[in-house]
Amino acid sequence: MTATTIASTPVRQSQLRPAIAELQPHLVEWRRHLHAQPELAFQEYLTAEFISRKLKKWGIEHQTGIAKTGIVAIIDSGVPGPVLGIRADMDALPIQEENQASYRSQNPGKMHACGHDGHTTIALATAFYLSQNRHSFKGIVKIIFQPAEEGPGGAKPMIEAGVLKNPDVDAMIGLHLWNVLPLGTVGVRSGALMAATEGFRCTIFGKGGHGAMPHQTVDSILIASQIVTSLQTIVARNVSPLDSAVVTVGEFHAGTAVNVIADTAKIGGTVRYFNPALRDMLPQRLEQIISGICSSHGAKYDLNYWRLYPPVVNDAKMADLVRSVAETVVETPAGIVPECQTMGGEDMSFFLEEVPGCYFFLGSANLSMNLAYPHHHPRFDFDETALGMGVEIFVRCVEKFCI
Incomplete structure (x- = not known):
């Protein structure tokens, strides 16, 4: 309702x-x-x-x-x-x-x-x-x-x-x-x-360059975009359908010009769940996804994850x-x-x-x-x-x- x-x-x-x-x-x-x-x-x-x-x-x-x-x-x-x-x-x-x-x-x-x-x-x-x-x-x-x-x-x-x-x-x-x-x-x-309240911010470190020469860069925006999309698989594929959870990316900051590939991108969001058994799995999967995508593109990352309130x-x-x-x-x-x-x-x-x-x-x-x-x-x-x-x-x- x-x-x-x-x-x-x-x-x-x-x-x-x-x-x-x-x-x-x-x-x-x-x-x-x-x-x-x-x-x-x-x-x-x-x-x-x-x-x-x-x-x-x-x-x-x-x-x-x-x-x-x-x-x-x-x-x-x-x-x-x-x-x-x-x-x-x-x-x-x-x-x-x-x-x-x-x-x-x-x-x-x-x-x-x-x-x-x-x-x-x-x-x-x-x-x-x-x-x-x-x-x-x-x-x-x-x-x-x-x-x-x-x-x-x-x-x-x-x-x-x-x-x-x-x-x-x-x-x-x-x-x-x-x-x-x-x-x-x-x-x-x-x-x-009410749900547990947790949050994260992550900086993706790529390699900037000219927008017309992407082969010379490690595109932090592309990498961060893939991370944003892939984080949705945590709830869709790692949390039981009988449980409820949310992984929301609410911040995405990157780039300074339309013809420049940004060397860094920053994302941030919130994680919510009812079941205390999800407390460790959710941040672990979040970092596994970030680490895997960054590694596949030759990028590095810095992740800050914090817990505010339990459920x-x-x-x-x-x-x-x-x-x-x-x-x-x-x-x-x-x-x-x-x-x-x-x-x-x-x-x-x-x-x-x-x-x-x-x-x-x-x-x-x-x-x-x-x-x-x-x-x-x-x-x-x-x-x-x-x-x-x-x-x-x-x-x-x-x-x-x-x-």
């Missing part, structure tokens, strides 16, 4: 408890404040200050300055029980916003174009509600406000700083507002939800928990979308490698309000009704897990 088809589904009314429904004006206010002041990775100082100021006002214990700008809030019920972590990312993107809303970005070249302002708002409101209703659960809830999801990644340095310890987190949940799905739906599944893999029991809760908040069965995988990446994956958990999508598109632009688009925005729904789902997950 295409994004456009899904987003055209009629908007559904969610089931919110009165105390959370009453927070909706505050959710909109907080989200719009954050949206107007976007900050890039590891620069979320004003965002962190805003969060900390609210937590202090509400008397919520928290630690700041983790991995530069990260925050961990602790809501202790006072009764022994499990520890549940809730994660929200805070960073924006280097995009010039084209929306004309009153709350549009006031920072040139920076924009909350992926919904992280909404994620932060939902987590902040969840902290407030739980702090006012500690009798409704047992144990402890850790709310992790994480920097730099868009890259280079803030989850791993926060984990290394010990955010999953003292007390040890038993499980994690998190959500992503998702304009691929309409308001009133939740995308949740066990197993792989986001949900624990089956935690996915069942989120699904059972979501079914009480949105209309079912149409409100639950089980097959909602994407080749997009997310560093929530690092948390889910450490503890069992579930990351899920909360539908936020509303075509009738022209709020269905895709993520990372300069006109991205979402239906703010989703904010209260996110709080309700988080709170119900706490109440069901922390018993």
Whole structure:
């Protein structure tokens, strides 16, 4: 099903408890404040200050300055029980916003174009509600406000700083507002939800010369072109048809004149997959193809391959928990979308490698309000009704897990 088809589904009314429904004006206010002041990775100082100021006002214990700008809030019920972590990312993107809303970005070249302002708002409101209703659960809830999801990644340095310890987190949940799905739906599944995110850049070293005398050269553009084409055989012929993977070349730079054969060519791209078993095979085959083609033409190469995020893999029991809760908040069965995988990446994956958990999508598109632009688009925005729904789902997950 295409994004456009899904987003055209009629908007559904969610089931919110009165105390959370009453927070909706505050959710909109907080989200719009954050949206107007976007900050890039590891620069979320004003965002962190805003969060900390609210937590202090509400008397919520928290630690700041983790991995530069990260925050961990602790809501202790006072009764022994499990520890549940809730994660929200805070960073924006280097995009010039084209929306004309009153709350549009006031920072040139920076924009909350992926919904992280909404994620932060939902987590902040969840902290407030739980702090006012500690009798409704047992144990402890850790709310992790994480920097730099868009890259280079803030989850791993926060984990290394010990955010999953003292007390040890038993499980994690998190959500992503998702304009691929309409308001009133939740995308949740066990197993792989989002793909591993890896990248490469390669320089081909040939021998330049006159375009009219190709026999005197080693044509780097021809070689690079063959590599681009041959890399597509990795998914077509080396990955099982039952698995999903992507090898995309997104950069190709070469040449300075129409009558000159370039001595170097540069290509770069991204590699995505769900199955962790493909982790080693994909870069190995990529280099084998590059090496073989270069060798056959008498060229050399320099390859830089890096891994950004592993795949986001949900624990089956935690996915069942989120699904059972979501079914009480949105209309079912149409409100639950089980097959909602994407080749997009997310560093929530690092948390889910450490503890069992579930990351899920909360539908936020509303075509009738022209709020269905895709993520990372300069006109991205979402239906703010989703904010209260996110709080309700988080709170119900706490109440069901922390018993």
